[in-house]
Amino acid sequence: MKMIADVVIDALVWLINGCYKIIPNYWMAILIFTLLTKVILLPLSVWVQKNSIKTVRMRPQLNHIEAAYFGNKEKISEEQYKLFQQEKYSPFLDLVPLFVQLALLMGVVEAVKKGTDLTAVPTQAWGWTLLIPALAGISAWFMCYIQNKINVLQAEQGALNQYGTMIFSVVLSLYLGLFVSIGVGFYWTCSNLFSVLQLFLLNIWINPKDYIDYEALEKSKAELKEARQYLASGKKENKKNPYRNKEKEDYKRFLSAGKKKIVFYSEKNGFYKYYKNVIEEIIRRTNIVIHYITSDAEDEVFKLESNQFKPYYIGENRLIVLMMKLETDIMVMTTPDLENFQLKRSYVQKDIEYVYLPHDVNSSNLSFHKNALDHFDTIFTSGPKNKEEIAEREEKYGLPKKNLIEWGSGVIDNMIKGYENLSDQSRGDDGGKTVLIAPSWQKDNILDLCIEPMLGQLAETDYHIIVRPHPQYVRHCMDKIERLRKKYEGKNIEIQTDFSSNSTVYTADLLVTDWSSIAFEYCFATLKPVLFINTPMKIMNPDYQELTTVPIDIELRDKVGISLDVDQMDDLAKTVKTLLYDKEFSAEAMKELRDRYIYNVGSSGKTGALYLINQLMERQKKA
16 A cells, blocks of 8 residues: 555656756646646546536435435435436445545645655744645635535535535645645645636536436425425424324324224315215225224314224324324325325335225316326226326326226215205295305405406396305405405395305305316206306416316316306306306206216215225235
8 A cells, every 4th residue: 555655656746846847946836737637637527527417417306205205214215225226326436536636635745745845834934834824725715615606516505515515625725734835735725726717617518507407406496395394394283282192192092903904094174074975884884993094183083983983183294104104905095195295105014005085076187286196006086087087197107007986976975965955945946046156265266356346246136145255265364355245235245254054055046166176066966057257277287288188177167157257247147147047057957967977976975885895805805
């Protein structure tokens, strides 16, 4: 090893002496010597530039991995290792240039001693020699400042890393300038300045913008930031959570329950209505125990606890871990984006059948992220349109085939029962006409864009007008609601902010909405038409038009009713009259559309339950 070091030092001495022969001045000789070392090591610098570009090019994928598996260090490491293998990248190779620079520096220290007379040490000689450490420190600061701006890798690092590197470089440069010979300090200063020049030239020669998708990089940063904020807010909420003891007890109780046959998950109170018919049918037909997880400690399902129905409160953060170690035969969820964000398929049991059960009959292709349902095994479809778009997506993108079950809608089935159980008067069949305006909560809804010209038109009719804002709108814009209430006080207009009952939906003869999912539930439950206002459409999947299947949200608008643009409010009263009295929008016409677009009307609970029961029986046979 010593022999190799001596050879390197002798070579460096020879190079310095050669430079001195060209210009017999040791300051100039070291300047030329530094430039020559940069030229000799240029292939290494090119390699570093390319490797840095590769690192940043992978950053969107690395950010996505960290966001998707946030909090699970083992899984993050596993997925990163797979990516590094795929890209033929080794993080350890980033250390090679550092080792080469250190080896060169040690060689230069000895070479300056043997080959020059610039051997004075500032802390011993004092005087003008103290300029050398000052220049070394300034050059290090300048180099780091430029690198933080234009170096492809350092520009993407956080401020803490950037300034940490800068402080380390400045301190190292000051040390070299103060305690090593002035020749070495001068070499280090020149090396720093040549590095800046070299970086500019490399960025022109191998431009990072030609290789890196900076738009994807920014999106991945936003995704990772969202994941960090989500976990931080969850930890904050957990500290304040008065139900944390209940959560711990329920978590232990769930795990101690052993192997489960079927588990349902609910995000919050009120979601039981989506599962109600299926769960009740399973309990009626079998002795299977239903394990029901809810992330709402005050969920009303706890009142339903029985020998066959076991509810558990598991908060969203603890749920992340629970899902990873889940053991059951079937997991039923109304939550999309399985595997895409915090909720993952089990790492313990790989053959769980994950079933997605939809909230509504709307298009998943339009109203969800592009790949929101890709990681489910089975999807309960509400109707032919829903099934068609999922099948087309599988075909177009080469996705694994899912079990697409012709199911229907439990919410609509229960609304039909509720409507049929009302008296004629309660259903609004007493002669007077009621128009219900029920906007969505999305940005630029009816209340934001056209409620006043709309009410101005309807106030002149003899209809009873009810405005029923979304609860979230009331929460955030109560002042606007109160202004409307005062303005139309004493007229035929009622502003409702009490959401304890859905009777208004049943009593209305016509629903006016924008893009709310309530439209199809109202129409198919009451067999009455809908007036749609064409506010800006909420699109979760900007690529939804890649499929040829027209979303049901769009296709049905002018079949179950009529749609008007925001600037067509002068036609409102006339359109309302058409919808209320034209045979094209009669109950018979609405029923024909319902039977065509919704599966198993009135029996979705039975259909869903029989599928799940049969799947469990098949598993039992194979066991």
